[in-house]
Structure formats: C-alpha cells, structure tokens
Amino acid sequence: xxxxxxxxxxxxxxxxxxxxxxxxxxxxxxxxxxxxxxxxxxxxxxxxxxxxxxxxxxxxxxxxxxxxxxxxxxxxxxxxxxxxxx
Numbered sequence: 001x002x003x004x005x006x007x008x009x010x011x012x013x014x015x016x017x018x019x020x021x022x023x024x025x026x027x028x029x030x031x032x033x034x035x036x037x038x039x040x041x042x043x044x045x046x047x048x049x050x051x052x053x054x055x056x057x058x059x060x061x062x063x064x065x066x067x068x069x070x071x072x073x074x075x076x077x078x079x080x081x082x083x084x085x086x
Contacts (some may be wrong), residue, residue: 017033029047030048
C-alpha cells in the first residue's frame with residue numbers, strides 16, 4: 001500500500017487542462033491512460049464526451065440543413081400531402 005502511495009506522489013503531474021484542449025485527435029486524450037489518476041481519467045472522459053456530442057450535433061445540423069435545402073428546391077409545400085416522401 002505504501003508503494004502505491006509513493007508511486008502516485010513521485011509520478012510527474014499530468015498535463016494542465018489547457019493543453020488537453022489543444023490535443024487535436026481523440027486518441028491523444030488516452031495516451032498514458034494506465035498511469036492517470038481516477039480524477040484525471042474522469043476529466044479526459046468528460047472532454048472526450050464533449051467532443052463526441054459536438055460532432056454528433058454538427059452532423060445532425062448538416063443533415064437537417066441538407067433536408068431543408070432539398071425541400072425548398074423541390075418546393076414540397078406545393079405538392080399534395082399524399083405525394084410527399086418522408
């Protein structure tokens with residue numbers, strides 16, 4: 001038990017939070033995962049979750065914009081209800 005505590009005390013501190021924001025790829029967040037403290041792991045997982053949700057929202061937004069452009073180009077508002085494709 002003393003060895004674990006001493007190992008944590010001697011371990012170099014993790015990178016500051018600002019530098020985590022600069023990591024371009026998600027894989028960089030998980031470098032050295034086994035040596036990270038539970039709090040640092042939670043912090044990195046939270047940042048990863050933020051990135052994934054932001055990408056998902058951007059994809060949804062792009063999809064909705066494409067559908068809107070398609071609807072406007074086809075002028076679906078003038079078609080009878082039975083002829084609409086959803």
